[in-house]
Amino acid sequence: MSHSSEMPQKTLKMDHKVFNDPIHGTVELHPLLIKIIDTPQFQRLRNIKQLGGGYFVYPGASHNRFEHSIGVGHLAGQLVEALRTRQPELDIDERDILCVKIAGLCHDLGHGPFSHLFDKMFIPKVPHPPGPLGDKMAKWKHEEASVEMLDHPDKFNNLELEMKNKENGLTDDDLNFIKKLIEGLKDPNAVQWPYNGRPKEKSFLYEIVANKTNGIDVDKFDYFARDFYHLGMKSTFDHLRFIQFARVIKVKKDGLNHICSRDKEVGNLYDMFYTRNCIYRRACQHKVNKIIEYMIAEAFVKADGHIKIEGSGGKEFTLSTAIGDMEAYTKLTDHVFEQILHSSSAELAEAKKILKRIISRDHYRFLGETKPRQVPTRDVYRLWKEELAEAVSEEGDGDVKLKPEDFVVLVATFDYGMKDKDPIKNVYFYNKRYPDTALNIPKDQVSKLLPECFSEQLIRVYSKKTDGQSVDAARRHLHQWCKNK
Known part of the structure; x- marks a missing residue:
């Protein structure tokens, strides 16, 4: 398992705090990130399992979105600071670094109970009411909820003022930039650069937390290392090598600055995508895990209308409609499983029966x-x-x-990670002799042993x-x- 202790150590700033993480070792966090972590919106992630129902199959998979999010914030900072040190001409400033770290930290704020079970297995199964809420449920994704958490009516526990104070110096453009980093660029090849957070020259910053072009981002770096660690498995992918060799180059094809890797690292990146496939095959899509998640979602559907959650203005929401109110959604975590399991309500009897079957291993x-x-x-x-x-x-x-x-x-x-496509087709590399020229590497020039079907x-x-x-x-x-x- 790789640890950040292998990276050069910096001098600790006295106003920063240090965490000891089992994956990355010593993690140093900016005081603004500490204040974000101390909000109810972030603290709820302590009670949302990273691997959903995987804990019912793998006893070690007890880790939550909380520690994963801290890890992503840490790795986002490592990557952007490595790029600044290696290429001063990129003009990466302290505000860029702080925004990238905040985006990494907050990228999973919008996850519901049992992570992807909520948005991929539960929300699609419940009846969608007519109107804006139904439209929202039809295209619900946790990334959008993460952005909504930042737009919470009380401005994320009044942290917007903290972000904009003299010490931190963030602006409205910075806040928009953070939100777009979380969502990822959906149309990077637009005729005119449509994102007002940062100029086109800094397009590479949008690839750090949520890379929609090829899937290589620090979110995956953390969950590969963390999930394998807690599952008791070994990963062959080394994210520290990627950070070490990462370089920003302007690509002629689209005129954008992209994060590129050394040509000799192409095998390491195939290992990364193979690692993703292994996690899905051995854990996320494990045959027992999937049926347990199906049963949890089935129980949630039966319980949906009978669970009341108080939201803004004292209004009550159900398990599914809570996505329409971030105050109600903040109260929604994995605890709903126990709420149903230990309920004496006749209305929740059917849902309770399903969950009892899971607990007694009668799945x-x-x-x-x-x-x-x-x-x-x-x-x-x-x-x-x-x-x-x-x-x-x-x-x-x-x-x-x-x-x-x-x-x-x-x-x-x-x-x-890219459906039926070879993800390396969308990755740019550079050669040691020509470090400022981006190039693609055809699969047949990498190895004859790579898969034909993806x-x-x-x-x-x-x-x-x-x-x-x-x-x-x-x-x-x-x-x-x-x-x-």
Whole structure:
């Protein structure tokens, strides 16, 4: 595991505070970052699991978005300060560095309970009301919520005044810059530079926290190192080497300044994307983890209208509509799991029953998986469930009776971060002899052993009935059904 202690140590400023992090070693934070950490909006991240339901599968995966966010803020500072030291001509100033650190620290403020489970598995399943809130739910992403947290009615616990005071010297443009760093550039190739936070010459700063061009950013650097550490696994990617060799070069193709890496580091970057695929395959998309997350989301859907959260002006919100009010959303963490589990309310009985099955390890049973030629639609899933239930009934497996709703069909996707594309195609490199010329490296010039395909899907089928007879019958007929198909 790499530690920041390998980096040159700076003299500690007396007004800064130091954290001891298991991943990065000594982490030194600016006093403004400390004040952000001490807000309720940031402290809630202590109670949001980094890997969602992964803690129910991996006992070590108890880490939260809180420590990950501190790590990202730290790495964002390391990368931008390394660029300033190496290339003074970039004109990176103290305000740039402070803004990049704040963006790294605040990039995950908007995560809901159990992280991606909330925005990818729960919110899409609940009914979306008509009007602005329904539109918001339809395109809900945690990055947008992170920006909304910064725009909270009380201005993030009045920290806007703190940011703009004489000592910190941030402006409205700086605050807009921070928000855009969190969101990432969606259209960097616009005819006119559309971002008023920083001029076009500093476009490379937008690639540090959320790199939408190729996915190489400090957010991934931290969660690769941190997730592998807590999962008890080893990572071959070394983010400190990337920081050491990072260099900003103007690219002729789009006229923008991009963060580039040494040509000899191309293998290390393929390792990075392979590392991402490993985390998803072995943890995020683990077959038991995914069904547990499905069950949690299922319980949340059943509990949605019966959980009341007080928001701004004393108005009450539900589990799903809390995304429309940041005061209510701030109160929403993983604790809602225990709230449902220990409730005596009749209205929450169905949801409670599902969560009790998780706690007692009576989760829906995995029956089998297959690689499809193409990802089917939801209508096809429904047809599959009907065919499976009918096959079990027709064969007459004793007293086993299965209905379509007794089956769950999930799709697991594995890729290198850019769907079916080779992510290195969007990475720029430089040669030792020509350090100011950006170039692409074709895959066939890297290694013949690299994958030809960068994305695949698995269709997984589970049974809600967990008695041995039902599971055996369902598994047997699934196997035969897959062969017939």
